[in-house]
Amino acid sequence: MKAILLLVALLSPILGGIVYGIERKLKARMQNRMGPPLLQPFYDFFKLADKRALQIHSFHSLMGIAFFVAAWFAVFALLVGPNILVAVFLHVLALLFFTAGGFSVKSPYSVMGALRELAHILAAEPILVFAVIALYLTTGSWDIEGILSSGKVPLFEMPLLFAALVLTIPIVLKRSPFDISEAHQEIIGGAEIEYSGIFYEAVYTAKWLEYIFIGTLIFLFGGSNYLIGFLLVALTFLLVWLIDNSTTRLTVHHMMKFAWGVLLPLAAFNVFWIAIWR
């Protein structure tokens, strides 16, 4: 099992790219279009490698690369490394690098995107922390191998928290209705706007890693029953893409109200309930 997890962690950019390819294809089919080929993200990747990179300044470019590296570290911490709580904190760190890069340039769209990215962190990360705490409370383990071999299915003990986590995914992956920080028709990608060439490639690839990160968190809710885990991942992503295709963008205030007013109480109630009931 350890070998498989290490392999997934090492290949996570490639796996994430395939998931992104599936997403683009499926979303196009939902809109009655043919859609790009499955390997389109990799074609984009190779093309971007052959473009001239216009740097704003070196710190900005460094933050783009640091975003990718930290995101990969987060996936490693989740799948191989110390424990899943560290993975969530590394995920926050990766997003903070990205925001630092966004704040470091003069472009108003970049600064606006970085500000909104901070709102995304505030909205989504507490729920991820609650999810990790609840996984510990039900399975008694902080690391992925312990959870996968605990003999329990965490989904059955925390349905409310799982529902909250599923509705958090659009916030983490920046999908509609919460694609606020990279609103493409409005602020043209937000904090990623000033990256070009090989530095944009790093930011582009770091986003593929988030699929693996969030997909693994969802998979852990299947516990030691892997079939339930895979079903959960597939159905959750399908639901997220359906919601993405059928809703319009909300504002930051809507997102914060929804996350802190609905999702967080749901998650907290479930966690306290489990803690008292045990």
Add this chain to the structure above:
Amino acid sequence: MFGFLKRFRKKSPWILHYNTGSCNGCDIEILACLGPKYDLERFGIVNKGNPKQADILLVTGPVTKRARARLLRLYMQMPEPKVVVAVGACACTGGVFRYMYNVENGVDRYIPVDVYVPGCAARPENIIEGVKKAIEIWERKKKERIELPKLVEGVEGEPLDRRTLIRQLEEKFCKRLPGEEEE
């Protein structure tokens, strides 16, 4: 190595679409190309809206005097290799607006154009064919060769220095305060 990477260019051209005062006829047709009926995304073509990440510049409209500084700026912000497609009669020659007091009679007075797509408005089939031709030209271009707009009167300086050129062009075209006389 770079021969290997060049093979992927035709599979993922990203478009930047800029309207320099067109009547929106050609813009609607460009959007129709990207919509479900013609679906250019099946070839990996997406409308990026961001010059720093775009490869093909689709320009519509006869360049109005207000739009030219932005056009030049967008062209300079695009990283090489890049191609320009002038879509519609206005972008090619000025169209019905030719020799009017407020237009510049087409895009190629300011930036080098690779493909001209005629028509008023240009048909989606024509636009797709033009983009295809543009990709063929784009595949032959090298990223080492810096491409800058045609220098206009009153703007001098190092032709290779992007930032100085942008500043000079903005000084020439953008600083027009209320009460200042028009050219």
